[in-house]
Amino acid sequence: MERNYILFDTPARELLYPFTHTRPVAACRIGILTIREKWAYWLNAGISYLTVPYLQKKYPLKKDETSLAVFIDGSILPDKALVQAIHELQPGQGLYQGNELIANVRPGNDPDAAPLERKEYLGAVSRIRMPWDFFLLNDQAIRSDFELLTKGRVSAPISDTNKVTAPERIFLEEGAVVEHSILNAGTGPIYIGRNAEIMEGCLIRGALALGEKAVLKMGTKVYGATTLGPGSVGGGEIKNVVMFGHSNKGHDGYLGDAVIGEWCNLGANATSSNLKNNASTVKVWMEAYNRAEPAGLKCGLLMGDYSRCGIGSMLNTGTVIGVSCNIFGGNLPPKFIPSFSWGGAAGLEPYRLEQAVRDAGMWMQFKGKQMEEADKQVLEMLYTILKD
Helix, strand or coil, X not given: CCEEXXXXXXXXXXXXXXXHHCCCHXXXXXXXXXXXXXXXXXXXXXXXXXXXXXXXXXXXXXXXXXXXXXXXXCCEECCHHHHHHHHCCCCCXXXXXXCEEEEEXXXXXXXXXXXXXXXXXXXXXXXXXXXXXXXXXXXXXXXXXXXXXXXXXXXXXXXXXXXXXXXXXXXXXXXXXXXXXXXXXXXXXXXXXXCCEECCCCEEECCEEECCCCEECCCCEEECCEEECCCCEECCEEEEEEEEECCEECCXXXXXXXXXXXXXXXXXXXXECCECCCCCCCEEEECCCXXXXXXXXXXXXXXXXXXXXXXXXEECCCCEECCCCEECCCCCCCCEECCCEEEECCEEEECCHHHHHHHHHHHHHHCCCCCCHHHHHHHHHHHHHHHC
């Protein structure tokens, strides 16, 4: 019997705000691919989502009463052993690690049906639990995705204008352009996506994942493990950053140990701290808890979709910027900026919905895409939820 694979969200998705305000957990990018794309490669099958109602239209659930529904926790990163264990599950069986459900096989599409038989998984499981896990696990994820995407394939040629270390760990997709740069893959693989470009004078230490049509501007310094998703632009100094896609940090300024959503922009000379001056633990505001939580010794900017900060912006260690914010001014703004906010250190005002949707659409248009009705509805519903 054919299987219908579904990546489901749990209530723990709320710990990943602001990124899961606008997408299921499995639609988040880490490494080269999104979590859903990873599972699609590993399972060689189509994958759909089970998420909160206001996201379900943009991220639809595939219903097929003639197939076995296989529900998999969308926060988990696949690997060979885990995929094999899920393949071996029979109808009515659930795969657990401790008290946490990994996967559940049910006839039909009933996600609430409890497994009739429990199977314990004893292997290691990589799971995105907190926002900073995206950059903490990114090196591992890039390496895994690199092997997955390049196995048995031959890279496009690397121009001899470049200075290269470990060329066997560098892979260029068709149309990728790299000239007059230094690429050191001895510290981790370097993946350059289709029609992406690394301009002259870039200094790169892997691991690096550069998505389709992404660009590193001239003289950019990149430290692994960094991901710039499709259509993104990088410039200045970047270290251990995950940028989901279609976002820009195109000029000088530092960004490290950070996560940037989609359709974001950091203005020229915008700089984010990632380490406290006394080297003490960084605390990050968690919306779900309504309190700050320890995130380790290093954590920079966490910025939700459609948000922007102006030229010369200075952002404190562990700053969280929600969805659809416009931040400007030369002084340090608050460390937590709620979604749909406008302003900076001098004070924040509500970002009116009509203006927020308009400006998000204009940024998408600037990046070559039209805002779809589903995108607009997500913003409208999120605005209503957060303002109630």
